[in-house]
Amino acid sequence: MLNVVTGSLHADLEPILAEDLQRFKADDPFAPILIIVPSALLRQRLVWFLCVERGMALLNVQILTFHHLALRLVEEHLGASLTVRPPYFLREWFHLMLRDYARTVPLWKPISEMPRAWAALWATCKDLKDAMVDARTALEAAESLGWTQTTKAVLHLYQRVMEEKQTAKLFDHEDLTVLALEPSQNSLFLAQHRQVIYYGFYDLTQVQLDLFHRLARQYPCTLYFPLLLDHPACVFAQQFFDRYIRGAVTGSYRVIAPTPSPLHKVFARQEQDAQQPAADPQDTLSSPVAPVVTIVSVSGIEDEVASIAKQIIRWVEAHHLQFHEIGVVGRSLSGYETILPRVFSQHGIPFTSTMSLPLSAFPVGKAAVQALELRLSGFRRDRVLDLLSSPAVSLAQLCPELARPRPDVWDLATRRLGIVKGWMEWERIPAMLHQKDAFSRELETDHLKSVADAEQLAGLWTAVSTLRERLEQFPACTSWGEFVDLTAAFLSWLFGLDLSGYEQCGGQAEGYSYGGGDELGGMSKQDRFTLGDVLLQQLNALRDFPQGELLSFADFVAAFHRLMEEPAIPVQSREACESGVQVLDAMAARGVPFRALILIGLTEHVFPRYLQEDPFLKDTVRRALECDLGYKVPEKLAGAEEEKLLFFWLVNAAREWLTLLFQRTDQQLEPQVPSLYVDEVRRALPAVEEVTVPRPLLQKYQQHVPFFSDDLLTPREHAVRSALLRQPLDGWERSDTVRDQLLERGIPCLHAHEHQGPYLGPYDGMAGFLESWWQAAWERGFTPTAVERYARCPFQYFVHYVLGLKPLPEPETVMELGPDAVGTLLHDLLRVCFMALREHGYFSDASTTSVDLDELLNTVARPHLQKWGQAVPVGYAFVWTLKQQQILETLRHVLQEELAELGKGQWTPVLFEESMAGSCVLSTPHGPQVVPLQGRVDRVDRSSGAYRIIDYKYLTKSEAPSVHQILRDVMRGQRLQPPWYWALAPSVLSKIAHMPGGGATTPPDLECAGVWFHIVTSPSPASSRGCLVMEHVSPEQWTAQLRETVERTVWALLEQIRSGRFFIFPGSYCKGCSLRAICRKTHAPSLRRVRLDQHHTRLHRDLRKATPESSPDPEGSRMSKTPSR
Incomplete structure (x- = not known):
């Protein structure tokens, strides 16, 4: 016999259930009663309500979920439990x-x-x-x-x-219900109960519906069905009730009149005001106080969760709510799994939740997937370094000889070695260990020598080669069981876990949860063991797949990757137990009331969720299966009514406070559409309070937003507010932490950064005289490239030469050789080709008038290109092949032009890529000054009574600069090689004199014929090869007036370097600058001071306008002989 009671889910059905239980047990307190509920959370709620709120003993009352009922019936029938697959x-x-x-x-x-x-x-x-x-x-x-x-x-x-x-x-969970259908009719377990009660469902699958009907026919049964008759929000439940429940009622049918509540107006038509049919007065319960409703608009998920936390703190402190009386509910909690625990942990809020994180969110799971995928990805450098840097990996297993492994050093070394992927590239490490001198100038930098020491590189090679050997043990194809065994052994070794008994592992993992903090980024040794056990336990489930069919290693890794993405670790604070805030998804929160409720994620396509038809089984087919054949296959688009019902019961679950939050923009400031349900609440409750939380932090603190008042801020937020408002912490806000000490020192710095005065300050790069650095720089000598960089942007000079910072190479991003790399490569190719010609006597033998360029390119240039491709990242192989052909064609053309030009002037190349050091006397306002210089000369040619200096340039544009443009760049400090080369003439003569045969002409007899710029331009669209343009700066053009002006300019630049003036100086070069991330060009106050300070920046402004016809006035940058700060 089936009795039915309908009414409001929270306010009416719970008290009626409690009264009926007392009535059922009035004559026999030990009468067995069975209550069946849809979910474990609803079961927990009923236990709390009946025992704590109503003080009932529940003697011989069993409360089971649908799943546990089916499991009990199957065990009773079969005598043993079945294995239920996840x-x-x-x-x-x-x-x-x-x-x-x-x-x-x-x-x-x-x-x-x-x-x-x-x-x-x-x-x-x-x-x-x-x-x-x-x-x-x-x-x-x-x-x-x-x-x-x-x-x-x-x-x-x-x-x-x-x-x-x-x-x-x-078998899955629903299959258990199918197996329970037959034994349910003759079950001794069910027969012993005086009453079987179904509570709280408003929809069932076909399987559950069949079981319910069988129990209703066989045993005394009462259904408590949540339904407000004829209410627009309850259309979904009413359709189910009318189709599947109403006709099965064989006993009483009671309709509980709903307790009046303003929230019943939600979705109600204006003309009906959510009226219910008249009912017996004794069934009408007392009306609760209407809840206080607040609608909050935020920008981004961070603000949303922060507002939630502060609302909870306010309720707890001002209204004395208990944490477990507060609920946070969203249609889906996806995206909140890491942010909410972190923010709640910062605010000291305990919580329980239905959220779960996959193992891939933790270092153990991420490292496991990365390790197995290394073999498939060809040992990509970034993935190898990510794996070796993981806190889950036991480096003692990989490189036991290293006392202190340094993954950061390994990263820098592999970047400099140009390793991208492929075992051939990784073999550059032992090759480098076995040779002292690296191949190219790119690898001969001091930076590489400082990081790639032999011990660390040897340890890296041991780690990578050991990983490769272990992964090679996996066969290309085998069974699931063998792959599982090999993977378990490999991961246990990699993480330093105990493999014994992994098939029964899980004891340590039981009860583990993620509760916020830093567990995701780092982990203790105990966490590594615990999560490792969870991983091995999940891995062992793959063993049950069919063993007869072989699968490939790639397919196994893909399946393992999907396994790591499965939710496995519950998200809740470890101290919460059952006394924390309940963070639930909407489906789990059905039937659970709260004193205070926060609904989150109220944006369109989230709540209500986005609905679309099943592409494989359209709604028309589903409707036919249900209406014509009697199979309850749910229609997908009918979910809109269910969404409405879910929201209606949720807003009515709040007894005293209800807060609705929606994001007007997401974290990336993309506009979001608020849920139409928010507008429905506004319509039903015109007097609802609305709060808009501004996105900028400064506005949160200045506009006195309710959720960001001083008494609700965390210590970290107090520090942030103090920094934004430029107010030091005082009183109880202060502590002895590093953060507060940093803040105390940082606020004066911020004031200095933001002052609006027309002069540069100490935080604008005006570092002052750096004595020890200047002394070392003076002893080394100054290169033209360094002084050119200072003339272009003093801040660039400071970063590169004072701080010694260089951008990290990113081999993975190289698609093809860039212009700088092509220029360096052409320099090297020309050097080795000319040296090969000299070794074969081409320049010394007058009878040799021709050369086989094909043979030269094949025997000298092509092998050099191949070595280059093995030493640095060159991008895609096909593109690199095309680039080699293009470079060789360009080189052929350049050599033809060079040799023809050498034959006309009887010039003989004698020096190639030679480093020079010397000094020169500069004319300065304070008199002659001796300045140490150094530089590298690309090539030096000599004839019978003169020598010339060749400087190669590679330009991506097809038009080369003229002599006038070169001299203009010299005047502006942008091309200082000519004056530097003339100043280094004694050093050049000394090099020539010490060459074999150089003494035939004494150095004083040789005169400098000038500086030649051999400019190689990039190939034009009409040709696959570049062209060579030769521009000559002769001694006649290097006039005394020009030389004096350049010398005074160089001295003024050196004086500014010595004085420590390293301010930013924006220009067109900023677009391609590698220092954009740390430059303050976009900081308006800093840029304003640079533009207004005419005294310190005068030299650079004048240099920008200098031409050979006019000279910059360096007087504005004169310094006294006594260095000042």
């Missing part, structure tokens, strides 16, 4: 079956190769399975109703799935 296992099993089925039905082959597609197809088959659809009957209906071929294919596939599943004896 959703992941059945989804992967379906994938294997679909791949096999696709061999005979090609329609499914593309679907079987797309993980999201076959997962959606499995969801369709599961809908049919849960509805207990008979495949043969459905196929007959498909023929008679003219369904599409795709629908028929889905039904055939479903038939195959059910056959294979029955053969393999695989």
Whole structure:
């Protein structure tokens, strides 16, 4: 016999249930009662309500969920429990079956190769399975109703799935209910209960519905069904009630008049005001106080969660609520798994939740996937370094000889070595260890020598080669079981775990949860062992897949990766137990009331969720299966009414306070559309309070936003507010932490950064005289490149030469050689080609008038290119092949032009890529000054009575600069090689004199014929080779007036360097500057001071305008001989 009670879910059904329980037990307190509820949370709620709030003993009262009822009936019938497979296992099993089925039905082959597609197809088959659809009957209906071929294919596939599943004896939670149908009619367990009570559901699957009907016919049964008759929000529940419940009622049917509440007006039509049918006055309960409703608009998920935390703190401190009386509910909690625990931890809020994190969110799971994928990715450098830097990896297993492994050093060394991926590139490490001198100038930098010491590089090579040896033990194809054993052994070794008994592991992992803090970024040794046990336990589940069929290593790694993405670690504060804030998704929160409730994520397509038809089984087919064949297959688009019902019961679950939050923009400031449900609450409750939380932090503190008042701020937020308002902490806000000490020193710095005066200050790069650095720089000598960099931007000079910072190479981002690399490569190729010609006597033998360029390129240049490609990242192989051909064609053309030009002037190359050091006397306002210089000369040619200096340049543009432009750049300090080379003339003569045969002409007899700029331009669209342009700066052009002006300019630049003036000086070069991330060009006050300070920046301003016809006036930058700060 079935009795039915309908009413409001929270305010009415709970008290009626308590009264009926007392009535059932009035004559016999030990009368057995069974209460069946949809979820574990609702079961927990009923226990709390009946025991704590109503003080009932619940003697011989059992409260079971749907799943536990089915499990109890199956165990009673079979005498043993069945193995229930998790959703992941059945989804992967379906994938294997679909791949096999696709061999005979090609329609499914593309679907079987797309993980999201076959997962959606499995969801369709599961809908049919849960509805207990008979495949043969459905196929007959498909023929008679003219369904599409795709629908028929889905039904055939479903038939195959059910056959294979029955053969393999695989069961999920719904299958337990199917097995419980037959024993439910003669169950001794059910027969002993005086009353069977169903409570709280408003929809059932076909399986659960069949079990409910059998119990209602066989045993005294009462259903407490949440329903407000004729209310627009309850259309979904009323349709279910009318179709499947009303006709089965054989006993009493009571309608509890709803307790008046303003929130019942939500979704109600204006003309009805949510009125209910008249009911017995004794069934009407007293009306509670209407809750206080607040609508909050935020920008981004961080502000949303922060507002939640502060609202909770306010309720607890001002209104004395207990944490467990507060609920935070969202339609989906996806995206909150890491942010909410962190923010709640900062505010000291304990919580329990239905959220879970996958193992891939933790270092253990991430490192496990990275390690297995190394073999498939060709040992990509970034992935190898990510793995070796993981806190989960035991480096003692990989490189036991290193006392202190340095992954940061390994990263820098592999970047400089140009390793991207592939074992051939990794073999550059032992090659470098076995040779003292690296191959190219790119590898000969001091930076590399400082980090790539032999011990650390040897340890890196040991670690990488050991990883490779271990991964090579995995066969290309084998069974699931063997892959599981090999993976378990490999990961246990990698993480330093104990492998013994991993098949039964999980004892340590039980009860582990993520509660915020820093567990995701780092982990203790105990956490590594615990999470490692969870990983091995999940891995062991793969052993139950069919063992007869072989699978590839790539397929196993893909399945393992999907396994690591499955939720496995519950998210809750470890001290919460059952006394924390309840953070629930909307489905889990059904039937759970709260004193204070916060609804989050109220944006369109989130709540209500985005609805779309099943692409494999349209709603028309689903409707036909339900209406014509009697199988309850839910329609997808009908979920809109369920969304409305969910929201209605949630807002009515709040007893005293209700807060609705929506994001007007996301974290990236993309606009978001608020949920239409927010507008519905505004319509139903015109007097609702609305709060807008501004996005800028400064406005939060200045506008006195309720959620960001001083008494609700955390210590970190107090420090941030103090920094933004430029107010030091005082009183109770102060502490002895490093953060507060940093703040105390930082606020004066911020004031200095932001002052609006027309002069540069100490935080604008005016560092003052740096004595020790200047002394070292003076002893080394100044290069033209360094002084050019200072003339272009003093801040660039400061970063590169004073701080010694250089941008990290990113080998993975190299698609092809850039212009700088091509220029360096052409320098090297020209050097080795000319040296080869000299060694073969081309320049010394007058009878040699021609050279075989093809042979020269094949024997000298091409091997050099191949070595270069093995030493530095060159991008894609095909592009590199094309680039080599282009470089060789350009080199051929340049050599032809060079040799022809050498033959005309009887010049003979004698020096190549020579470092020079010397000094020169500069004319300065304070008299002659001796300045040490150094530089590298690309090439020196000599003739019978003169020598010349060749400087190679590679330009990406096809138009080379003229002599006038070169002299203009000399005047502006942008091209200082000519004056530097003339100043280094004694050093050049000394080098020539010490060459074999150089003494035939004494150094004083040689005169400098000038500086030649041999400019190689990039290939034009009409030609695959570049062209060579020769520009000559002769001694006649280097006039005394020009030389004096340049000398005074260089001295003024050196004086500014000595004085420590390293301010920013923006220009067109800023677009390609590698220091944009640390430059203050975008800081308005700093840029304003640079523009207004005419005294310190006068030299650089004048240099920008200098031409050979006019000279800059360095007087504005004169310094006294006594260095000043």
